[in-house]
Amino acid sequence: MASIHPTAIIGENAKIDPTAEVGAYAIIENGAEVGAGSVIEPHARLCSGAKIGANCTISSFTTIAGLPQDLHFDKSTISYVEIADGSVVREGATIHRATKENASTKIGKNCLIMANAHIGHDCVFGDRVIMAPFSAAGGFVEVGNDTFISGGVMLHQKIRVGEGVMLSGNSALSLDVPPFVNSLSRNNIAGFNLVGLMRRKVAREAIAELKKLYALVYGGGNPRKNAKEAFDSGLAKTNEGKTFLRFFFENENSKGIVRPRSRNED
Template identity: 40%
Template sequence: MSVHPSAIIEDGAQVDPSASVGPWTLIEAGAIVGPDCVIESGVRLYSGTRLGPRNRVCHGATLGSAPQDLGFTPERAKPLTIGSDNCFREYVNISRGIKSEAGTRIGSRNYFMAYSHAGHDSVVGDDNILANTATLAGHVEVAHRCFISGQVAVHQFARIGAYTMIGGLTGVSKDVPPYVIANGQRAVIIGLNLVGLKRNGFSAEQRARIKAVYRLIFRSGRRLAEGLAAASHQYPGEETDQITAFIRASERGVTGFA
């Protein structure tokens, strides 16, 4: 294990021998650092933070800090659990949990750019990118392979569907369904995330099905329940199931088209 002499690893912290720890970093008791992690300078890993293998945590990042919730007390603390192969750039902040037993959960292969933030009890899946200063409030759910642009603010309890792109400076107050681009001071859908879908191997047939499903649900003049039923009947397939299940599960309401 490579640990700079100025780093502090408290008794009770678990740091894998293959990990490296840079100068002026503090790893609190109760934190776990997995194999081949790189913890750079000035990082603070709070108690209850669990890092899987091959994560990189850059200068000034703080992982597992106390939730920004006025009701938080230390005895109510829940963990921050992080998968593998994530990158947390400079000054990223992720809060530990407070209300859900599993706490805050970050999957694998995510890229958090500088100053981005995930609030308490958020759940972030795999292969997502959060650009500079993108902000997830508490209890936000992000699926997988999403791109959340700079200075985006996502309201607490909102959900972001898979393969979605959120444009910069957007305020997301409702759930954003899969495969779309959302943009605006209050987010609206402005089209499908066609570039992202192509890059992720969606065929022309799949993209056409997604387009047809959204047109039927949002543009046909049907009531929402009728549109969902018609989409499942007319365009059966995995993408249709993903879209209709996401919308049916929404409690905040779903972002619509411009």
């Protein structure tokens, strides 16, 4: 039997693994699921549609799979939040379920969503994403693996953030952010997240190639066109270089991609 505090409120059709732990006054609604070894702390709320993987921690006063903040959402829509194994959602954070039938808002493996952060409906976060306190992602935001979202960052709906990005505190993004870069201020970038690349033990030749491709893509003219021409010409030899270039042209519905700007433009 799972360790469930007697004051917890558990829906009849909730699925809780026998090795999970549920704290005092937690609410787990009908249809919610809790995986092996996961801890649901006191006063946490798992709404219908919450699917928590193995060895996760859902901290106090969180709300997982709450209704989307979408004026057109039909409450009868069946949708989900999926949190993969090993992820931690700290106190006061909110993650809303998807707006489309049988769709999911997804959080990858070993993510850390810190206190009072918000992840909107239909977002897809990769693995090992860290999201600091008081940051927020609007609906349909995509975030790649190993990205760090600093405190107070605001991500506009329907944008993409590539893998390995560092988003500086209080940044505001309404355009796509390519992989591996440092982003700051409002829709601005400044070179690569070298600390992150080195921590992930990316080869020196890949980092050198990324620097050359960055200069080429942002050297003048249209970055999308520059990236496509560089990719088609085979200038990217490493996986990192190919990933960087593909980001610029692989999504035809992109709202636009950030560019480096001077302090005077900021």
